[in-house]
Amino acid sequence: MAKQARAIQTRRMILEAAGAVFDEFGYESATIAEILARAGVTKGALYFHFASKEELARGVLGEALTTEGVLPQESRLQEWVDIGMVLAHRLPAEPLLSASIRLSADRKARDLFGTSWEGWIDFIAAQLAAAKDQGELLPHVDVRQGAKLFVGAWTGIEIVSTALEDGETLESKIAGLYDYFLPAIAVPGALRGLDTAPDRGARVWESYQAQHAGEATEGEAGGER
């Protein structure tokens, strides 16, 4: 069990190093040697988990569709806001996440591995459909169209953001995106209660971490009993 936990941790370290290298150099120019150097693991350990650069890229993309840090909310629209805001909070500190956008935007890498965009669109469409079922959306809203536009817009704002040196955080921009999108889709009643402040992602992420830390401690305590 401890051995398995270590293997999971090693795999994670390798993926994070691969994410950083893909993010910085792009898929073509990234080398296994550079990933090895950053991961600080042996060649044997890397090849045990990933047989090739292709498999590393697939591994990185496999981590891209994550809602870790999002907590269930009564309002499904608030949950949708939290998904985008937590990601905007996490992404600048997690090369594994930004790398998946770089790989998806790179036409050559995309032809090899596909993207996580279809998965994201399905996920966001389901989230918006749940909000609609709860009466939070205007009746004419096409949830699939909304999900497509949102995933495209979120992605583009991140990509353009990395090129602009305007001192504005990604969180602040994505908060703005929600403020632009929401009046077009939400019923006024649902709109009023929503929290789209730029620090929403950070607050939700901290609550999640605190809750998660608590659970881990409980688990350990349970083991000692």
Added chain:
Amino acid sequence: MAKQARAIQTRRMILEAAGAVFDEFGYESATIAEILARAGVTKGALYFHFASKEELARGVLGEALTTEGVLPQESRLQEWVDIGMVLAHRLPAEPLLSASIRLSADRKARDLFGTSWEGWIDFIAAQLAAAKDQGELLPHVDVRQGAKLFVGAWTGIEIVSTALEDGETLESKIAGLYDYFLPAIAVPGALRGLDTAPDRGARVWESYQAQHAGEATEGEAGGER
């Protein structure tokens, strides 16, 4: 004069070929040989206009900030819609335009050449400011923030669109983007008269072409007199 016109045409042919090659292969893998083959010009002609692959990329990016095809409108909001819709109409048929997005999204190419995003943001912000001066925008709207979000969203929707095989045109998606953004920024009176139909770009582009063709004919007739 005829010689100069030919030189302009040759330069344009080379840029269009370069756009197609950058778009397909990315900056790194694009070769001058491939660009030459597609342009159907001599090596001498190419090097007369562009000394290197770098200069070709700069030339392609130099063509990216274009509002060709947009006609003046009484409503500056309608003009803003037309800018995005004409571009959505033109881009799938003009590799020169899509190549500039590919080059800007490629971190290595971007480090070498910069992007046209800052220019686009300035331009859209000025357009929205003019709409605001005419009383078309809600008073709280921050035109610069709106321009940044719009340029990011437009770009991302184009990038994601090329990866999705959903049979939906870019024009239809960008029309959807305007329908999402407009209620957040426009006063209800301005909103009602706007044309954001998916074929808006095609119609404006055709009017522009017809007008332009008329002007060229008039010019020639004038020369004969």
